[in-house]
Amino acid sequence: xxxxxxxxxNLWEAIxxxxxxxxxxLYDRYWYRVYTTAFHHLKDQETCIEVVHDIFLxxxxxxxxxxxxxxPAYLTTAARYHVYRKAHQxxxxxxxxxxxxxxLSQSEERNTAxxxxxxxxxxxxxxxxxxxxxxxxxxxxLMSRKEQLTNEEIAVRLGISKRTVENQLTYALAIxxxxxxxxxxxxxxxxxxx
Numbered sequence: 001x002x003x004x005x006x007x008x009x010n011l012w013e014a015i016x017x018x019x020x021x022x023x024x025x026l027y028d029r030y031w032y033r034v035y036t037t038a039f040h041h042l043k044d045q046e047t048c049i050e051v052v053h054d055i056f057l058x059x060x061x062x063x064x065x066x067x068x069x070x071x072p073a074y075l076t077t078a079a080r081y082h083v084y085r086k087a088h089q090x091x092x093x094x095x096x097x098x099x100x101x102x103x104l105s106q107s108e109e110r111n112t113a114x115x116x117x118x119x120x121x122x123x124x125x126x127x128x129x130x131x132x133x134x135x136x137x138x139x140x141x142l143m144s145r146k147e148q149l150t151n152e153e154i155a156v157r158l159g160i161s162k163r164t165v166e167n168q169l170t171y172a173l174a175i176x177x178x179x180x181x182x183x184x185x186x187x188x189x190x191x192x193x194x
Contacts, residue, residue, distance in 0.1 A: 008071045016063050027056055030075050037079040042086060051082040129179040133172055140165055141172040 002022050014022035038048040055078045068074045130138050143149045155162040
């Protein structure tokens, strides 16, 4: 009979035969050890939980092929291996991100005159769209976007409720989105061409 007191070796034999209860007991017994080993190096809760799940999923999927003598040793080694892989992946992502930033800054330097013209055109079209908003709505929108005020700050300054500010911003964004939808598509296409 399998229970909390069952030895690792007996649990492993049951797991190899496909007993999910034995697997659950083994998981409950060792998941935290794997998690702390991973967290010691990665310092990221989500990534460490992912490492735990990867290791135990691999353990279940390869249960008929693996020969494990000591679970603590196997799981510690597996955790270190997964930590190494995750750290390597994160390093590769940082390098790619940095390279992308460098490329973007180089392309920005080459296209500054064209970009300034396009920005001016965008500004003119945005101001025209804003002019179509009701006065109070436009005022709230500009306080939010240009002055970078929070909804609470706007409410206090204008002597209205925070909910009114939120409603006015929602209305303004809906109107602007509708009036500028063709422009948004053009901007996205332009950014992809860069």
